[in-house]
Amino acid sequence: MYELNNFKTSNVQVIGWDIGGANVKAASLSANGELLQVLQLPCPLWRGLEHLQKTIERVLTIFQVMPNDVLNVITMTGELVDLFPNRHTGVLEIANTLNHLLSCDSANIAFYAANYGFVDFKQVSVLSMHIASANWHASASALAQHTQDALLIDIGSTTTDIIPIHSGKVHTTSIYDAERMQKDLLVYTGVVRTPVMALGNKILFNGVETNVAAEYFATMADVYRLTGELSQGADLADTADGQGKSMLESARRLARMVGHDVEDRPLKDWLDLAIVCRTMQIAQIKSATLKHLKQLKPNVPMIGAGTGAFLVKNLAEELGCTYFPVSQVLKNLFDDYQAIEVCFPAYAVAHLYLSLNQLQSLNKLETKKKIHA
Numbered sequence: 001m002y003e004l005n006n007f008k009t010s011n012v013q014v015i016g017w018d019i020g021g022a023n024v025k026a027a028s029l030s031a032n033g034e035l036l037q038v039l040q041l042p043c044p045l046w047r048g049l050e051h052l053q054k055t056i057e058r059v060l061t062i063f064q065v066m067p068n069d070v071l072n073v074i075t076m077t078g079e080l081v082d083l084f085p086n087r088h089t090g091v092l093e094i095a096n097t098l099n100h101l102l103s104c105d106s107a108n109i110a111f112y113a114a115n116y117g118f119v120d121f122k123q124v125s126v127l128s129m130h131i132a133s134a135n136w137h138a139s140a141s142a143l144a145q146h147t148q149d150a151l152l153i154d155i156g157s158t159t160t161d162i163i164p165i166h167s168g169k170v171h172t173t174s175i176y177d178a179e180r181m182q183k184d185l186l187v188y189t190g191v192v193r194t195p196v197m198a199l200g201n202k203i204l205f206n207g208v209e210t211n212v213a214a215e216y217f218a219t220m221a222d223v224y225r226l227t228g229e230l231s232q233g234a235d236l237a238d239t240a241d242g243q244g245k246s247m248l249e250s251a252r253r254l255a256r257m258v259g260h261d262v263e264d265r266p267l268k269d270w271l272d273l274a275i276v277c278r279t280m281q282i283a284q285i286k287s288a289t290l291k292h293l294k295q296l297k298p299n300v301p302m303i304g305a306g307t308g309a310f311l312v313k314n315l316a317e318e319l320g321c322t323y324f325p326v327s328q329v330l331k332n333l334f335d336d337y338q339a340i341e342v343c344f345p346a347y348a349v350a351h352l353y354l355s356l357n358q359l360q361s362l363n364k365l366e367t368k369k370k371i372h373a
Contacts (some may be wrong), residue, residue, distance in 0.1 A: 011081050014071040015063070016350030018343065020092055021045050021081040022096040022157060022193060024055045025237060027340075028063050029069075033354050038339045038347060040238040044205055046081040049097050052289065056101050068104040074354045075112040075135040075345055080177075081263075091128040096122060112138050112349050114175050114200040116357065133177050134343035136186075139305065141168045141328075142348035145355060146329055149300045152317070153285070153291055155308030157192035159238060160285055161185065164292050171296070173230055182289035189281055191230065191308035192221045193237050196257050199280040205258045208266075214239050218253035220281065225250040226274035234307040238293070240289075264327055286315055303329055305344040 013036065018025040024043045028036040039062060043055040060067055079090025097112060099121045103109040110118040113130040114137045124131060140152050140163040152163040162185055166255040172185060180186035187200065196218045203212050219240055226247060235245060243249050251270035252262040254277075262270065268361035293300070301322040304312030311323060316323035327340040330351075340347055 012069070012071055013065065014073060014354055015065070016348070016353070017072060017074045017076075017098070018301065018346040018349065019043075019045075019052070019074065019076040019078045019098070021078045024052070025343040025346040026059045026063070027343055027350050028065070029213040029347075029350045029354060031354070033351060035340070036348065038083065038343045039063070040233070040236070040339075040343050043078075045078045046083050048083065048156065049093060052094070052097055053076070053101060057099070060364075067102040068108060070108065071353070072098070072102045072109045073112065073118060073349050074098055074109065075138045075349045076131065077133045077135055079132050081292045087132040088128045091131050092125060095124045095131075112352075118353060130175065135349070136163055137170060137175070138349040138352055139163070139345045140165060142167050142352045142355075143303065143326065143329065144170060145352075146331075147301075147303070149297050150303050150329075151289070151296060151300055151321075152305065152311045152326070153289065154302045154305040155285070155311050156190050157234070157305040158188070158190040158194060160187040160189055160288075160306075160308070161287055162187065162285075162292055164296055166296060174238050184291050187285060187288050189284055190220065190315070191224050191281075191311065192219065192234065194220045194281075195240070196220065196223065196254065196277060199277055199284070203258065203273075203280065204276055206269060210258050213257050213259065215256070217256035218250075220277070221245075222250040222253050223274045223277045223281075226271050227278060229310050230307075233339070282311055282315055285311065286318070289315065289319070293321075305341050309341045 010030055014029045016027045023040050025040045028038055030169050039059060041055050043049050049123035072284045076094055078094055079087045099106055099109055106121040109121060111124055112134055113119045114134040115128045116127055116130050119127055143152055144165045148168045150165045154161040174180045174183055175187055177186055195216050197212050197214050200210050201212055217240055221230060221235055240253055251267060254270055254273060255262045301324055302312060302316040303324050303326050305326040313323050325341055326344055
Protein backbone atom coordinates (compact mmCIF):
# COMPACT_ATOMS: atom_id res chain seq x y z
CA MET A 1 0.00 0.00 0.00
CA TYR A 2 1.20 3.49 -0.83
CA GLU A 3 1.64 5.60 2.30
CA LEU A 4 1.19 9.35 2.43
CA ASN A 5 4.28 9.59 4.56
CA ASN A 6 4.41 13.35 5.01
CA PHE A 7 1.14 13.36 6.92
CA LYS A 8 0.14 11.89 10.25
CA THR A 9 -3.24 10.25 9.81
CA SER A 10 -3.79 10.50 13.56
CA ASN A 11 -4.95 14.09 13.17
CA VAL A 12 -5.59 14.81 9.48
CA GLN A 13 -8.85 14.65 7.57
CA VAL A 14 -9.14 12.29 4.62
CA ILE A 15 -11.29 13.23 1.63
CA GLY A 16 -12.42 10.45 -0.65
CA TRP A 17 -13.16 11.60 -4.20
CA ASP A 18 -15.20 9.73 -6.82
CA ILE A 19 -14.70 11.58 -10.10
CA GLY A 20 -17.47 10.65 -12.50
CA GLY A 21 -18.27 11.85 -15.98
CA ALA A 22 -21.45 13.65 -14.89
CA ASN A 23 -21.06 14.05 -11.11
CA VAL A 24 -18.34 14.43 -8.51
CA LYS A 25 -18.86 12.78 -5.14
CA ALA A 26 -16.79 13.60 -2.09
CA ALA A 27 -16.72 12.34 1.49
CA SER A 28 -14.69 13.85 4.31
CA LEU A 29 -13.64 11.55 7.15
CA SER A 30 -11.77 12.27 10.36
CA ALA A 31 -8.60 10.31 11.06
CA ASN A 32 -10.58 7.88 13.22
CA GLY A 33 -13.06 7.19 10.43
CA GLU A 34 -15.94 9.42 11.49
CA LEU A 35 -17.86 10.77 8.52
CA LEU A 36 -17.83 14.55 8.65
CA GLN A 37 -19.40 15.62 5.37
CA VAL A 38 -20.59 14.04 2.15
CA LEU A 39 -21.55 15.73 -1.07
CA GLN A 40 -22.51 15.13 -4.69
CA LEU A 41 -22.27 17.92 -7.26
CA PRO A 42 -22.95 17.92 -11.02
CA CYS A 43 -19.85 18.10 -13.19
CA PRO A 44 -20.26 17.91 -17.00
CA LEU A 45 -16.72 16.67 -17.51
CA TRP A 46 -17.35 15.91 -21.19
CA ARG A 47 -17.47 19.66 -21.76
CA GLY A 48 -13.92 20.24 -20.52
CA LEU A 49 -11.55 19.83 -17.60
CA GLU A 50 -12.31 23.36 -16.45
CA HIS A 51 -15.65 22.03 -15.20
CA LEU A 52 -13.83 19.50 -13.04
CA GLN A 53 -11.61 22.22 -11.65
CA LYS A 54 -14.58 24.41 -10.72
CA THR A 55 -16.39 21.50 -9.08
CA ILE A 56 -13.34 20.48 -7.02
CA GLU A 57 -12.89 24.06 -5.86
CA ARG A 58 -16.56 24.26 -4.92
CA VAL A 59 -16.35 21.06 -2.85
CA LEU A 60 -13.31 22.37 -0.98
CA THR A 61 -15.16 25.62 -0.26
CA ILE A 62 -18.22 23.77 1.07
CA PHE A 63 -16.02 21.45 3.16
CA GLN A 64 -14.08 24.53 4.36
CA VAL A 65 -10.67 22.94 3.90
CA MET A 66 -7.47 23.85 2.12
CA PRO A 67 -6.37 21.08 -0.28
CA ASN A 68 -2.84 20.88 1.13
CA ASP A 69 -4.13 20.35 4.66
CA VAL A 70 -5.97 17.09 3.98
CA LEU A 71 -5.24 13.67 2.53
CA ASN A 72 -6.90 13.12 -0.83
CA VAL A 73 -7.66 9.60 -2.04
CA ILE A 74 -9.25 9.25 -5.44
CA THR A 75 -11.22 6.83 -7.54
CA MET A 76 -12.77 7.64 -10.89
CA THR A 77 -14.98 6.74 -13.84
CA GLY A 78 -14.73 10.10 -15.61
CA GLU A 79 -12.05 8.82 -17.97
CA LEU A 80 -14.88 7.34 -20.06
CA VAL A 81 -16.29 10.65 -21.27
CA ASP A 82 -15.80 11.48 -24.92
CA LEU A 83 -13.57 14.43 -24.05
CA PHE A 84 -10.78 11.84 -24.04
CA PRO A 85 -9.75 9.58 -26.95
CA ASN A 86 -9.25 6.57 -24.64
CA ARG A 87 -9.25 5.51 -21.00
CA HIS A 88 -5.49 5.82 -20.53
CA THR A 89 -5.51 9.46 -21.64
CA GLY A 90 -8.55 10.19 -19.52
CA VAL A 91 -7.00 8.77 -16.37
CA LEU A 92 -3.80 10.73 -16.95
CA GLU A 93 -5.55 14.03 -17.62
CA ILE A 94 -7.89 13.68 -14.64
CA ALA A 95 -4.98 12.66 -12.40
CA ASN A 96 -2.90 15.61 -13.62
CA THR A 97 -5.76 18.00 -12.92
CA LEU A 98 -6.32 16.63 -9.43
CA ASN A 99 -2.62 16.56 -8.63
CA HIS A 100 -2.40 20.22 -9.58
CA LEU A 101 -5.47 21.21 -7.58
CA LEU A 102 -5.11 19.07 -4.48
CA SER A 103 -1.52 18.16 -3.80
CA CYS A 104 1.61 19.65 -2.34
CA ASP A 105 4.36 17.96 -4.38
CA SER A 106 2.13 14.85 -4.68
CA ALA A 107 2.64 14.23 -0.97
CA ASN A 108 -1.03 14.21 0.04
CA ILE A 109 -2.70 12.46 -2.90
CA ALA A 110 -3.18 8.80 -3.80
CA PHE A 111 -5.17 6.96 -6.46
CA TYR A 112 -7.08 3.72 -6.04
CA ALA A 113 -5.89 1.03 -8.45
CA ALA A 114 -8.12 -1.96 -7.61
CA ASN A 115 -5.99 -4.99 -6.68
CA TYR A 116 -2.89 -2.79 -6.53
CA GLY A 117 -4.41 -0.73 -3.73
CA PHE A 118 -3.38 2.91 -3.43
CA VAL A 119 -0.65 4.27 -5.68
CA ASP A 120 1.07 7.61 -5.93
CA PHE A 121 0.85 10.07 -8.79
CA LYS A 122 4.05 8.80 -10.40
CA GLN A 123 2.52 5.34 -10.80
CA VAL A 124 -0.67 6.52 -12.49
CA SER A 125 0.64 6.18 -16.03
CA VAL A 126 1.77 2.57 -15.53
CA LEU A 127 -1.40 1.49 -13.71
CA SER A 128 -3.94 3.62 -15.56
CA MET A 129 -6.07 0.66 -16.63
CA HIS A 130 -6.37 -0.49 -13.01
CA ILE A 131 -7.33 3.01 -11.88
CA ALA A 132 -9.91 3.42 -14.64
CA SER A 133 -13.47 2.78 -13.42
CA ALA A 134 -12.32 1.12 -10.21
CA ASN A 135 -14.82 2.82 -7.90
CA TRP A 136 -16.97 -0.33 -7.71
CA HIS A 137 -13.92 -2.27 -6.48
CA ALA A 138 -13.30 0.29 -3.74
CA SER A 139 -16.94 0.03 -2.65
CA ALA A 140 -16.94 -3.75 -2.53
CA SER A 141 -13.53 -3.94 -0.81
CA ALA A 142 -14.65 -1.54 1.90
CA LEU A 143 -17.90 -3.43 2.38
CA ALA A 144 -16.10 -6.78 2.51
CA GLN A 145 -14.39 -5.61 5.70
CA HIS A 146 -17.81 -5.61 7.36
CA THR A 147 -19.61 -8.62 5.88
CA GLN A 148 -18.48 -12.09 4.87
CA ASP A 149 -21.03 -12.93 2.20
CA ALA A 150 -23.35 -10.59 0.31
CA LEU A 151 -24.35 -9.28 -3.08
CA LEU A 152 -23.67 -5.55 -3.37
CA ILE A 153 -25.84 -3.81 -5.97
CA ASP A 154 -25.04 -0.17 -6.63
CA ILE A 155 -27.58 1.44 -8.94
CA GLY A 156 -26.36 4.86 -9.96
CA SER A 157 -27.50 7.55 -12.33
CA THR A 158 -26.10 5.73 -15.38
CA THR A 159 -25.00 2.20 -14.51
CA THR A 160 -25.61 -0.71 -12.16
CA ASP A 161 -22.74 -2.59 -10.52
CA ILE A 162 -23.47 -6.10 -9.24
CA ILE A 163 -20.61 -7.30 -7.04
CA PRO A 164 -20.49 -10.65 -5.23
CA ILE A 165 -18.69 -10.75 -1.87
CA HIS A 166 -17.63 -14.18 -0.63
CA SER A 167 -15.69 -15.03 2.54
CA GLY A 168 -14.93 -11.36 3.14
CA LYS A 169 -13.43 -10.79 -0.32
CA VAL A 170 -14.51 -9.31 -3.65
CA HIS A 171 -15.56 -12.45 -5.50
CA THR A 172 -14.61 -11.71 -9.10
CA THR A 173 -11.46 -11.74 -11.18
CA SER A 174 -13.04 -9.44 -13.78
CA ILE A 175 -11.61 -5.95 -13.37
CA TYR A 176 -12.10 -4.22 -16.73
CA ASP A 177 -15.42 -2.84 -17.96
CA ALA A 178 -15.54 -4.93 -21.15
CA GLU A 179 -15.30 -8.20 -19.23
CA ARG A 180 -17.63 -7.01 -16.50
CA MET A 181 -20.24 -6.11 -19.09
CA GLN A 182 -19.91 -9.56 -20.68
CA LYS A 183 -20.48 -11.21 -17.29
CA ASP A 184 -23.39 -9.00 -16.15
CA LEU A 185 -21.32 -7.50 -13.37
CA LEU A 186 -21.80 -4.11 -15.03
CA VAL A 187 -25.19 -3.30 -16.53
CA TYR A 188 -25.61 -0.01 -18.33
CA THR A 189 -28.85 1.10 -16.76
CA GLY A 190 -29.40 3.76 -14.12
CA VAL A 191 -32.18 5.80 -12.57
CA VAL A 192 -31.31 9.26 -13.93
CA ARG A 193 -29.39 9.49 -17.20
CA THR A 194 -30.42 6.26 -18.96
CA PRO A 195 -32.60 6.94 -22.03
CA VAL A 196 -36.03 5.32 -21.82
CA MET A 197 -35.46 3.79 -25.27
CA ALA A 198 -32.76 1.58 -23.67
CA LEU A 199 -35.47 -0.42 -21.88
CA GLY A 200 -36.48 -2.24 -25.06
CA ASN A 201 -38.01 -1.97 -28.51
CA LYS A 202 -41.58 -2.41 -27.28
CA ILE A 203 -43.53 -1.42 -24.20
CA LEU A 204 -47.01 -2.15 -22.86
CA PHE A 205 -49.07 1.05 -22.92
CA ASN A 206 -52.74 0.94 -21.89
CA GLY A 207 -52.67 -2.83 -22.35
CA VAL A 208 -51.39 -2.63 -25.91
CA GLU A 209 -47.87 -3.56 -27.00
CA THR A 210 -46.39 -0.43 -28.52
CA ASN A 211 -43.16 0.35 -30.32
CA VAL A 212 -40.76 2.58 -28.39
CA ALA A 213 -39.37 5.61 -30.20
CA ALA A 214 -35.63 5.20 -30.76
CA GLU A 215 -35.11 8.84 -29.85
CA TYR A 216 -33.63 10.64 -26.90
CA PHE A 217 -37.00 12.01 -25.85
CA ALA A 218 -37.00 10.97 -22.17
CA THR A 219 -34.75 9.55 -19.49
CA MET A 220 -35.33 7.36 -16.46
CA ALA A 221 -35.25 10.50 -14.32
CA ASP A 222 -38.60 11.37 -15.91
CA VAL A 223 -39.90 7.95 -14.89
CA TYR A 224 -38.81 8.24 -11.27
CA ARG A 225 -40.02 11.81 -10.92
CA LEU A 226 -43.44 10.53 -11.91
CA THR A 227 -43.26 7.63 -9.42
CA GLY A 228 -42.02 10.03 -6.75
CA GLU A 229 -38.87 8.02 -5.99
CA LEU A 230 -36.12 10.28 -7.28
CA SER A 231 -34.83 12.62 -4.61
CA GLN A 232 -34.10 16.22 -5.56
CA GLY A 233 -30.50 15.83 -4.41
CA ALA A 234 -29.96 13.02 -6.91
CA ASP A 235 -31.79 14.72 -9.80
CA LEU A 236 -28.75 16.57 -11.14
CA ALA A 237 -28.67 15.79 -14.86
CA ASP A 238 -30.12 17.95 -17.62
CA THR A 239 -33.42 16.79 -19.07
CA ALA A 240 -33.56 15.35 -22.58
CA ASP A 241 -35.20 18.48 -24.02
CA GLY A 242 -33.45 20.98 -21.76
CA GLN A 243 -36.75 21.94 -20.14
CA GLY A 244 -37.92 21.73 -16.54
CA LYS A 245 -38.40 18.83 -14.13
CA SER A 246 -42.03 19.18 -13.08
CA MET A 247 -44.45 16.25 -13.19
CA LEU A 248 -46.13 17.66 -16.29
CA GLU A 249 -42.86 18.28 -18.13
CA SER A 250 -41.63 14.79 -17.22
CA ALA A 251 -44.91 13.28 -18.45
CA ARG A 252 -44.65 15.27 -21.70
CA ARG A 253 -41.24 13.77 -22.46
CA LEU A 254 -42.37 10.25 -21.56
CA ALA A 255 -45.47 10.55 -23.76
CA ARG A 256 -43.25 11.19 -26.78
CA MET A 257 -41.66 7.77 -26.29
CA VAL A 258 -44.92 6.14 -27.39
CA GLY A 259 -45.84 8.68 -30.08
CA HIS A 260 -48.22 10.79 -27.99
CA ASP A 261 -48.54 14.32 -26.71
CA VAL A 262 -49.08 14.60 -22.98
CA GLU A 263 -52.50 16.18 -23.61
CA ASP A 264 -53.73 13.02 -25.38
CA ARG A 265 -54.29 11.17 -22.10
CA PRO A 266 -54.96 11.93 -18.44
CA LEU A 267 -51.90 12.23 -16.18
CA LYS A 268 -52.76 8.88 -14.60
CA ASP A 269 -51.96 7.10 -17.89
CA TRP A 270 -48.48 8.60 -17.91
CA LEU A 271 -47.99 7.57 -14.28
CA ASP A 272 -49.02 4.04 -15.28
CA LEU A 273 -46.53 4.13 -18.16
CA ALA A 274 -43.80 5.21 -15.75
CA ILE A 275 -44.56 2.18 -13.58
CA VAL A 276 -44.28 -0.09 -16.64
CA CYS A 277 -40.87 1.47 -17.41
CA ARG A 278 -39.81 0.91 -13.82
CA THR A 279 -40.86 -2.74 -14.03
CA MET A 280 -38.86 -3.22 -17.23
CA GLN A 281 -35.73 -1.73 -15.67
CA ILE A 282 -36.02 -3.93 -12.59
CA ALA A 283 -36.40 -6.94 -14.90
CA GLN A 284 -33.10 -6.06 -16.61
CA ILE A 285 -31.29 -5.84 -13.28
CA LYS A 286 -33.02 -8.95 -11.95
CA SER A 287 -31.86 -11.05 -14.91
CA ALA A 288 -28.24 -10.11 -14.22
CA THR A 289 -28.62 -10.46 -10.44
CA LEU A 290 -29.90 -14.04 -10.61
CA LYS A 291 -26.71 -15.18 -12.33
CA HIS A 292 -24.63 -14.05 -9.37
CA LEU A 293 -26.95 -15.17 -6.59
CA LYS A 294 -26.62 -18.74 -7.88
CA GLN A 295 -22.85 -18.59 -7.32
CA LEU A 296 -23.10 -17.47 -3.69
CA LYS A 297 -24.20 -19.21 -0.51
CA PRO A 298 -27.96 -19.60 -0.04
CA ASN A 299 -29.81 -16.70 1.56
CA VAL A 300 -27.02 -14.14 1.23
CA PRO A 301 -28.27 -10.60 1.83
CA MET A 302 -28.56 -8.03 -0.92
CA ILE A 303 -26.96 -4.72 -0.01
CA GLY A 304 -28.13 -1.60 -1.81
CA ALA A 305 -26.18 1.51 -2.68
CA GLY A 306 -26.41 4.35 -5.15
CA THR A 307 -29.08 6.79 -6.23
CA GLY A 308 -31.29 3.82 -7.13
CA ALA A 309 -30.90 1.86 -3.89
CA PHE A 310 -34.70 1.92 -3.59
CA LEU A 311 -34.83 -0.46 -6.56
CA VAL A 312 -32.44 -2.87 -4.85
CA LYS A 313 -34.81 -3.03 -1.89
CA ASN A 314 -37.73 -3.84 -4.19
CA LEU A 315 -35.67 -6.44 -6.05
CA ALA A 316 -34.67 -8.14 -2.81
CA GLU A 317 -38.31 -8.35 -1.75
CA GLU A 318 -39.23 -9.81 -5.12
CA LEU A 319 -36.49 -12.46 -4.85
CA GLY A 320 -37.14 -13.21 -1.19
CA CYS A 321 -33.72 -11.96 -0.09
CA THR A 322 -32.81 -10.07 3.04
CA TYR A 323 -32.08 -6.44 2.25
CA PHE A 324 -29.78 -3.97 3.94
CA PRO A 325 -28.85 -0.44 2.88
CA VAL A 326 -25.08 -0.08 2.79
CA SER A 327 -25.21 2.58 5.51
CA GLN A 328 -26.73 0.05 7.91
CA VAL A 329 -24.07 -2.57 7.22
CA LEU A 330 -21.31 -0.08 7.94
CA LYS A 331 -23.21 1.13 11.03
CA ASN A 332 -22.52 4.67 9.99
CA LEU A 333 -23.99 7.26 12.33
CA PHE A 334 -24.16 10.11 9.83
CA ASP A 335 -27.66 11.58 9.91
CA ASP A 336 -28.25 11.66 6.15
CA TYR A 337 -27.93 7.94 5.40
CA GLN A 338 -29.18 8.46 1.85
CA ALA A 339 -26.21 10.70 1.11
CA ILE A 340 -23.89 7.83 2.08
CA GLU A 341 -25.72 5.46 -0.24
CA VAL A 342 -25.55 7.89 -3.17
CA CYS A 343 -21.89 8.78 -2.55
CA PHE A 344 -20.75 5.38 -1.34
CA PRO A 345 -17.64 5.00 -3.57
CA ALA A 346 -16.26 8.31 -2.25
CA TYR A 347 -16.90 7.25 1.32
CA ALA A 348 -15.56 3.76 0.62
CA VAL A 349 -12.23 4.86 -0.83
CA ALA A 350 -11.54 7.09 2.18
CA HIS A 351 -12.71 4.42 4.63
CA LEU A 352 -10.58 1.83 2.84
CA TYR A 353 -7.48 3.99 2.98
CA LEU A 354 -7.88 4.62 6.71
CA SER A 355 -8.54 0.97 7.51
CA LEU A 356 -5.60 -0.27 5.43
CA ASN A 357 -3.35 2.38 6.96
CA GLN A 358 -4.44 1.25 10.43
CA LEU A 359 -3.79 -2.39 9.54
CA GLN A 360 -0.33 -1.54 8.23
CA SER A 361 0.45 0.36 11.44
CA LEU A 362 -0.66 -2.64 13.52
CA ASN A 363 1.54 -4.97 11.46
CA LYS A 364 4.53 -2.71 12.02
CA LEU A 365 3.81 -2.70 15.75
CA GLU A 366 3.61 -6.50 15.84
CA THR A 367 6.90 -6.72 13.95
CA LYS A 368 8.59 -4.44 16.47
CA LYS A 369 7.23 -6.55 19.33
CA LYS A 370 8.65 -9.72 17.77
CA ILE A 371 12.05 -8.08 17.24
CA HIS A 372 12.25 -7.00 20.88
CA ALA A 373 10.77 -10.21 22.27
